Amino acid sequence: xxxxxxxxxxxxxxxxxxxxxxxxxxxxxxxxxxxxxxxxxxxxxxxxxxxxxxxxxxxxxxxxxxxxxxxxxxxxxxxxxxxxxxxxxxxxxxxxxxxxxxxxxxxxxxxxxxxxxxxxxxxxxxxxxxxxxxxxxxxxxxxxxxxxxxxxxxxxxxxxxxxxxxxxxxxxxxxxxxxxxxxxxxxxxxxxxxxxxxxxxxxxxxxxxxxxxxxxxxxxxxxxxxxxxxxxxxxxxxxxxxxxxxxxxxxxxxxxxxxxxxxxxxxxxxxxxxxxxxxxxxxxxxxxxxxxxxxxxxxxxxxxxxxxxxxxxxxxxxxxxxxxxxxxxxxxxxxxxxxxxxxxxxxxxxxxxxxxxxxxxxxxxxxxxxxxxxxxxxxxxxxxxxxxxxxxxxxxxx
Amino acid sequence: xxxxxxxxxxxxxxxxxxxxxxxxxxxxxxxxxxxxxxxxxxxxxxxxxxxxxxxxxxxxxxxxxxxxxxxxxxxxxxxxxxxxxxxxxxxxxxxxxxxxxxxxxxxxxxxxxxxxxxxxxxxxxxxxxxxxxxxxxxxxxxxxxxxxxxxxxxxxxxxxxxxxxxxxxxxxxxxxxxxxxxxxxxxxxxxxxxxxxxxxxxxxxxxxxxxxxxxxxxxxxxxxxxxxxxxxxxxxxxxxxxxxxxxxxxxxxxxxxxxxxxxxxxxxxxxxxxxxxxxxxxxxxxxxxxxxxxxxxxxxxxxxxxxxx
Numbered sequence: 164x165x166x167x168x169x170x171x172x173x174x175x176x177x178x179x180x181x182x183x184x185x186x187x188x189x190x191x192x193x194x195x196x197x198x199x200x201x202x203x204x205x206x207x208x209x210x211x212x213x214x215x216x217x218x219x220x221x222x223x224x225x226x227x228x229x230x231x232x233x234x235x236x237x238x239x240x241x242x243x244x245x246x247x248x249x250x251x252x253x254x255x256x257x258x259x260x261x262x263x264x265x266x267x268x269x270x271x272x273x274x275x276x277x278x279x280x281x282x283x284x285x286x287x288x289x290x291x292x293x294x295x296x297x298x299x300x301x302x303x304x305x306x307x308x309x310x311x312x313x314x315x316x317x318x319x320x321x322x323x324x325x326x327x328x329x330x331x332x333x334x335x336x337x338x339x340x341x342x343x344x345x346x347x348x349x350x351x352x353x354x355x356x357x358x359x360x361x362x363x364x365x366x367x368x369x370x371x372x373x374x375x376x377x378x379x380x381x382x383x384x385x386x387x388x389x390x391x392x393x394x395x396x397x398x399x400x401x402x403x404x405x406x407x408x409x410x411x412x413x414x415x416x417x418x419x420x421x422x423x424x425x426x427x428x429x430x431x432x433x434x435x436x437x438x439x440x441x442x443x444x445x446x447x448x449x450x451x452x453x454x455x456x457x458x459x460x461x462x463x464x465x466x467x468x469x470x471x472x473x474x475x476x477x478x479x480x481x482x483x484x485x486x487x488x489x490x491x492x493x494x495x496x497x498x499x500x501x502x503x504x505x506x507x508x509x510x511x512x513x514x515x516x517x518x519x520x521x522x523x524x525x526x527x528x529x530x531x532x533x534x535x536x537x538x539x540x541x542x543x544x545x546x547x548x549x550x551x552x553x554x555x556x557x558x559x560x561x
Numbered sequence: 562x563x564x565x566x567x568x569x570x571x572x573x574x575x576x577x578x579x580x581x582x583x584x585x586x587x588x589x590x591x592x593x594x595x596x597x598x599x600x601x602x603x604x605x606x607x608x609x610x611x612x613x614x615x616x617x618x619x620x621x622x623x624x625x626x627x628x629x630x631x632x633x634x635x636x637x638x639x640x641x642x643x644x645x646x647x648x649x650x651x652x653x654x655x656x657x658x659x660x661x662x663x664x665x666x667x668x669x670x671x672x673x674x675x676x677x678x679x680x681x682x683x684x685x686x687x688x689x690x691x692x693x694x695x696x697x698x699x700x701x702x703x704x705x706x707x708x709x710x711x712x713x714x715x716x717x718x719x720x721x722x723x724x725x726x727x728x729x730x731x732x733x734x735x736x737x738x739x740x741x742x743x744x745x746x747x748x749x750x751x752x753x754x755x756x757x758x759x760x761x762x763x764x765x766x767x768x769x770x771x772x773x774x775x776x777x778x779x780x781x782x783x784x785x786x787x788x789x790x791x792x793x794x795x796x797x798x799x800x801x802x803x804x805x806x807x808x809x810x811x812x813x814x815x816x817x818x819x820x821x822x823x824x825x826x827x828x829x830x831x832x833x834x835x836x837x838x839x840x841x842x843x844x845x846x847x848x849x850x851x852x853x854x855x856x857x858x859x860x861x862x863x864x865x866x867x868x869x870x
Contacts, residue, residue, distance in 0.1 A: 214793070216691045252691075348840060374840045380789045380796055383575040384834035384842065391567045405693035409791040415704045416790075417571075418714045438695045438791070 200502050202243040203493060205230065205486065206265040206295075208276035208286070210253035214377070214403050217434060219278060222300065222482035223248065224472045226275050228464075229486035239493045240501040245270075251277055253402070255285035262286035266293030272509045273297070273489045275482060279402060280304035281350035283315075290314045296510040298489055300481035303427065303451060304354040308532040316513055316533040318485050318523070319451040320540060320558035322351075325426065326358020328540035328556040329398070329449045334366045336542075336554065337422055337447070339395035341369045345385060345410075346400035347377050355426045356400035375410075377403065382410045386417050396422040404431040408438030415442050427451045430477045436545055443545050447553070450541045453524045454552055455480040461522035484521045492516060565835060570713035572831040578719045578788065580827020581726035585781040586804030587811065587819035588733060589774030595750040595814035596770050598667065599659070602674040605801015606681035607651055607775050611643040611782025612792040613685060616694050618642045623700060632701045643779040651775025655768055678797075685794035693793040696786040722784045729777060730820050737816060746770060750814070799843075806850050812863025821861055825849070 207226045210219035223246075230244045238244045247268065249261035258277050265271045266289055274290065274297040277283045283302040290297050291312045299307075299317040303325060308315055333339050342363055346356035353374075360370050371392045373385050389397060397414070401407045407429050414420070423446035429435050430448045455461040464483055468475055492512035497504045514533070518526040528536045538558045543550035586608055593601045618639045622629045630638075658677050662669040698704075698718060706717035737743035748756040749766045757763050785800065786792045803826060811822025826846055833845030853861065 212686070213691045214693065220690075374838065376840055378795070378799060379839075380791065380793075380799075381579060383578075384572065384831060385839045387568050387571040387575060388834070388839070390571070391564050405695075405791065405793070408695065409693070409789055412699070412704075412790040415699075416707075416716045416718065418707060434693070438693070440695060440697055440699055440790075442699075 200242045201270050202245045203239045203501075203504065204245045204247050204268060204271040205489060206247050206249050206261075206271050206274035206276070206297075208249040208251055208258065208261055208265070208274055208282070208297075209278040210282075211248065211250040213252040213254070214405060215253045215279070218431060218476055218478055219250075219253075221472070221476040221479045222276075222278065225468060225475075225479040225483040226486045228468060228471070229483050229490065233487075233490045239490065239504070240497040240499075242497070242501045242504070244490060247271055249274075249276070251279075251282050251286075253279050253282060255281045258282035258286040259289055262289035262293075266290065266295055271295065272493060272504060272506050273513065275300065275485045275489060278302065278478065279349075279351060280307060280354065283307050284350050287312050287315060294506045294510060296489075296506065296513045298485040298513065300485045301427070301451070301478050302351075304350050305358075306354070308534045313514070313533075314510060316529055316535075318481060318488070318527055318535045318538075319427075320538040321534065322355045322358045322426075324538075324558035325449050325451060325540050326355055327362040328542070328558070329359050329424065329426070330362030330366060330368075331556060332447065332449070332542050332554055333363065333396060333398075333424065334368060337396055337424075339368065339422065341392070341394045342371075342396045342398055343389050343392055343394035343421070344370060344372045344398045344400060345389075346372075346374055347402065347406075348374050349377065349402060351402050351426075351428065352400045356398070359398055359400065375401075377406070379406070380409065382413045383417065386410070386414050386419055389414075389421075390417060390419050394421050396424060399423065399425040399429065401425065402428040404429045404434040405438055408435050408443065411439045411442045411446070422447075424448065427477070430543060430550055432474065432476070432549065436548060436550075444547075446545045448543050448545075448550065450477075450543055450550075451538065451558075452481055453539065453541055453555075454543070454550070455522055455524065457552070458522060458524035460520070460524070464522050480522055484523050484527070487521055488516060488519050488527065489513060491519065567712065568835055570711045572835045573828065574713045574715055574719060576828035576831030577824065578722050578827070579830060580824040581723050582781050582785055582788070582823075583800075583804050583807045583826050584820045584823025585726050585729060585777050585784075586800060587807035587823045588730070588816060589778050590805050590808040591811070591813055591816060591819035592746075592770050592774045594808070595816075596746065596753075596767055597659070597663075597670070599670045600674065600805065601654075601659075601771075601774075602671070602801065602805075603654055603658075603677035603681060604774070604778055605799075605804065606678045606685075606797040607647050607654070608778040608782045608785075608800055608804075609685060609792070609794060609797030610650055610681060611647040611779030612786040612796060613689070613694070613782075614643040614646045614779065615639040615783035615786050616696055616792055619697060619701075620694075623697060626697075626700075628700055636701055639783050640780050643783045644776040645779075647779030647782070648772040648776040651771045651778070652768060654775075655771040660764075660767075678801075682794055682797060685797075689794060691794065693791050696790045696792060698787045698790045702787070718787055722788055725780070725784065729780070733773070733777070734816060734820075742766070742769060803846065806846060810850050810853055810860055812860030815860070815862050818860055818862035825861070 251258035280302045303322045305321045305323040346352035496508040496512035517528045540556045542554035658673045708715045807822035807826040811818030829849040833842040
């Protein structure tokens with residue numbers, strides 16, 4: 164009898180706790196029954212913890228900044244804009260989980276991110292099913308926009324533009340005849356390595372390839388292989404600048420000092436340049452966007468961002484631009500009736516974006532696949548404590 | 562084939578360097594298993610904490626990227642701080658996570674160990690915001706201090722790692738076979754109850770085992786930091802797994818077995834890279850483990866039960 168009594172009490176306790184939780188959640192989310200319109204939510208998907216969190220968090224700050232600015236101007240035609248943080252830790256399996264979470268929240272009408280090719284690849288079916296438009300600021304693997312998903316958009320050029328541009332630089336400017344390419348078996352790394360290798364092969368450069376895994380911390384084994392090949396240039400197709408920095412430092416310890424080059428993922432000051440402790444001096448990296456410090460329209464953003472969060476990292480500008488573009492599309496789609504705004508309408512509006520002028524220094528339009536039109540690939544060189552732009556190529560896919 | 566031969570000396574050096582660190586870590590697993598018959602899965606994370614403590618000391622002693630003291634002093638400070646911190650941590654883990662469970666089923670401390678491992682890893686992730694920290698080895702040991710021998714480039718860092726590891730292993734071997742504490746440890750591992758009847762305070766002996774094993778993990782952490790030139794919160798997992806494998810390979814519970822297992826494992830990893838491909842090196846390591854266990858179920862040196870600690 165007593166046991167039964169305690170059980171009933173427990174059930175009552177659980178029930179009241181549940182009711183309390185629901186109430187607290189309602190208050191916490193600012194639900195004001197029937198008085199004003201519900202907020203428009205923007206999902207921010209990216210790696211906010213883990214190896215790539217530095218890049219992810221700087222992007223999240225930029226997204227938040229764009230949203231704050233939009234709210235100061237009246238939100239989306241009277242509806243407040245909110246950011247829903249969807250941390251995927253650069254892990255494809257987590258990217259699917261957070262995509263499900265965003266898909267289930269009916270007030271989420273658009274997503275900025277995910278940021279990695281692998282996470283976009285994993286989460287795309289979920290976003291497609293939910294009809295939720297996404298704008299990735301940095302997923303460069305070519306296949307992503309070739310799979311026929313309507314929701315997929317990106318404001319960065321693809322690796323089949325970046326790879327050939329890198330190869331052109333290696334042949335024309337560096338004059339390397341013997342290149343070793345290391346990738347990390349990932350969607351981004353291996354994809355980029357394939358593109359660079361194919362373009363170099365066409366130019367008659369001798370190529371040797373090797374692979375590591377994202378978990379590797381000891382690079383002596385592969386560097387020993389590199390050493391026997393004795394390349395003029397070592398190309399690193401890795402998404403993680405900290406891992407690349409460790410690899411570069413360990414290469415010096417083995418007496419290995421070829422020229423170095425990497426993809427857009429490595430253009431990160433703190434982790435690559437400072438992390439390598441001087442060993443990255445003279446390294447080249449390609450970038451999928453101009454250094455926005457050279458864009459007049461971006462000066463206001465840079466000043467505000469750096470005043471608030473400190474030095475920008477690589478995708479802050481792209482994240483800000485993607486968010487602003489998404490909000491502009493939402494406003495256009497909302498028109499006079501923001502209450503009736505749907506995911507489908509936002510998707511249409513984003514897709515039909517033409518000549519959007521932002522801070523990236525070129526007018527943004529999307530083609531039918533969701534790829535950005537008119538972007539360029541830039542080559543930077545590590546000099547002292549910074550990246551200096553040395554070359555610009557139009558992002559053409561042949 | 563020519564390329565394989567050209568790489569051989571360097572890969573052997575790579576394997577020995579890594580193997581000696583695995584061996585140092587494997588000792589911690591083996592000593593604890595020998596005495597308590599439990600697997601201390603938190604050992605890899607204690608090693609990770611040691612690496613971070615070493616990084617912290619280095620960071621404090623290099624304000625503005627300049628060394629504040631003689632490199633040798635800094636290295637000693639890093640090693641000592643890491644050893645003290647990890648032995649205290651190991652002692653605390655034993656006291657609070659394992660000792661209360663000593664009388665319960667064999668599974669309980671194992672689960673507790675996994676829990677401690679998860680706590681340490683996540684705490685480190687939160688404290689470092691999940692970012693890798695650069696170890697400025699180049700400030701302490703100039704990268705151009707190298708010896709060229711038979712086609713291999715052996716940096717001063719590697720020599721130091723192999724030298725320190727071997728010295729510590731011999732010291733431990735001596736301590737276990739020749740000192741009173743070592744005798745007490747061996748007695749406790751053979752039969753804890755009987756050891757107690759003989760007047761050995763087994764609780765203290767067990768605590769000492771954890772302190773020593775964890776201190777070895779701490780200095781191993783500093784050495785791996787100097788070697789990889791970078792630390793992050795996940796290094797404990799893979800290093801712990803490898804060291805555990807090394808301990809099993811050598812015959813778990815056996816000190817000399819753990820040393821041999823570590824070196825064999827390091828070399829297996831290197832040769833895996835040499836003959837197959839770098840991405841498969843972990844698969845090759847475990848293939849070696851499985852093959853060894855099929856041929857010698859007790860591990861390489863597993864039969865010498867009287868040497869068990």
